[in-house]
Every structure is written in structure tokens, then in C-alpha cells.
Amino acid sequence: MPITPATTTHSSSNGTAEAILLELVDENGVTIGTAEKLSAHQPPGRLHRAFSVFLFDEQGRLLLQQRALGKYHSPGVWSNTCCGHPYPGEAPFAAAARRTYEELGVSPSLLAEAGTVRYNHPDPVSGLVEQEYNHLFVGMLQSPLRPDPEEVGTTAFVSPAELAERHAKDTFSSWFMTVLDAARPAVRELTGPSAGW
Numbered sequence: 001m002p003i004t005p006a007t008t009t010h011s012s013s014n015g016t017a018e019a020i021l022l023e024l025v026d027e028n029g030v031t032i033g034t035a036e037k038l039s040a041h042q043p044p045g046r047l048h049r050a051f052s053v054f055l056f057d058e059q060g061r062l063l064l065q066q067r068a069l070g071k072y073h074s075p076g077v078w079s080n081t082c083c084g085h086p087y088p089g090e091a092p093f094a095a096a097a098r099r100t101y102e103e104l105g106v107s108p109s110l111l112a113e114a115g116t117v118r119y120n121h122p123d124p125v126s127g128l129v130e131q132e133y134n135h136l137f138v139g140m141l142q143s144p145l146r147p148d149p150e151e152v153g154t155t156a157f158v159s160p161a162e163l164a165e166r167h168a169k170d171t172f173s174s175w176f177m178t179v180l181d182a183a184r185p186a187v188r189e190l191t192g193p194s195a196g197w
Contacts (some may be wrong), residue, residue: 012194025133029116033195034088041073045120045131051096052134052179053082054187055108055141061157062170062187062197063141064166065104066172068153073126078152078166080180083143092135103153105146110140114186121174130175136183138190160196
């Protein structure tokens with residue numbers, strides 16, 4: 001799940017720009033190397049570590065984001081609250097908290113691990129492939145959003161029924177239902193039976 005444009009670099013300690021690297025993993029999630037971000041997503045895709053965050057408000061509604069139109073992968077589609085990739089050596093929990101703040105301007109509360117899921121989802125529009133070992137997290141949102149417009153087009157809070165309606169008419173990321181279904185037990189534990197997840 002891309003978190004920044006493919007051409008984006010970050011500065012190293014000596015001031016030079018470096019390509020963004022992802023952790024390559026085996027089928028058990030054990031790190032086996034690194035790869036440049038775009039190359040890891042080119043067909044057939046290389047299995048790499050990722051994360052997905054699901055945040056809820058006090059009413060048990062899920063925060064969705066519509067990915068910004070400038071994203072190189074899956075622009076303009078709806079998806080879960082936040083997703084991305086840890087940097088090599090970065091703990092998935094730390095990466096999830098970092099990216100949630102970078103994309104949405106908020107720090108989640110009660111953020112908890114919700115398992116992992118492995119999938120292979122080609123994106124027919126971009127031709128890229130999501131071959132990921134994804135760490136799932138659920139939490140609460142208790143402060144106002146300040147989305148970064150380069151990352152997030154818009155946001156919406158939805159109940160399960162509203163999500164079903166939106167999913168039937170809008171375009172969602174190829175990975176969305178896979179990660180949501182895998183996270184549902186933790187979502188139910190967090191939101192309680194009345195929320196309906």
C-alpha cells in the first residue's frame with residue numbers, strides 16, 4: 001500500500017536523497033531483504049511488509065479516506081483509515097502511528113494489534129501488484145482531523161450499513177475488503193456489539 005509518490009525520496013543523514021526501501025519478507029513475515037518501493041510493486045510483485053489502520057469514533061463508525069488524486073497507485077479510491085509500509089527496521093506499530101499522524105494529523109488512541117493477513121492483489125488500473133504481508137491495527141480517534149491534501153482527498157465516517165452502501169457505488173482499493181475482513185474480530189472487540197461490525 002503506497003504511502004507516498006513513487007518518486008519521493010527522503011534525505012539521509014549526510015543530506016543526500018535516498019530511494020524509499022521496503023522490507024521484503026518470506027511467507028512467515030520474516031525479513032529477508034529490502035527492495036525499492038516501486039520495484040516491489042511491479043508485476044509479479046515481491047512480498048513485502050505493510051500495515052493497515054482502522055480508526056473508529058465514539059459511535060463505532062469507521063474512518064475511511066479517499067486517496068488523493070496525485071497518488072501514483074490507486075489514486076482517488078476509498079480505503080481504510082491509513083495504510084503504508086514500515087521503513088526497513090521500523091516496527092509496524094511505530095510505522096502505523098507515524099503514518100496516521102503524517103496523513104491525517106492525528107495520533108490514534110487505544111491503538112492495538114489486530115493480526116496479520118497475506119494477500120496478492122493486482123491493480124488493473126495502474127498495472128501494479130500488492131503482494132503484501134500486512135500488519136493490522138485498530139484504534140480510536142478522539143481529536144479533529146487535519147488531513148494532508150497530498151495524501152488524502154477526503155474522509156468519511158461510516159457505520160457498517162453506510163459502508164455497504166458506499167462500497168456498492170464507489171471504487172475502493174483492491175485490498176480494502178481483505179484487510180477489513182481480517183481485522184473484524186479486533187474491530188468487534190474494540191467497538192462492541194452495538195456498533196454492528
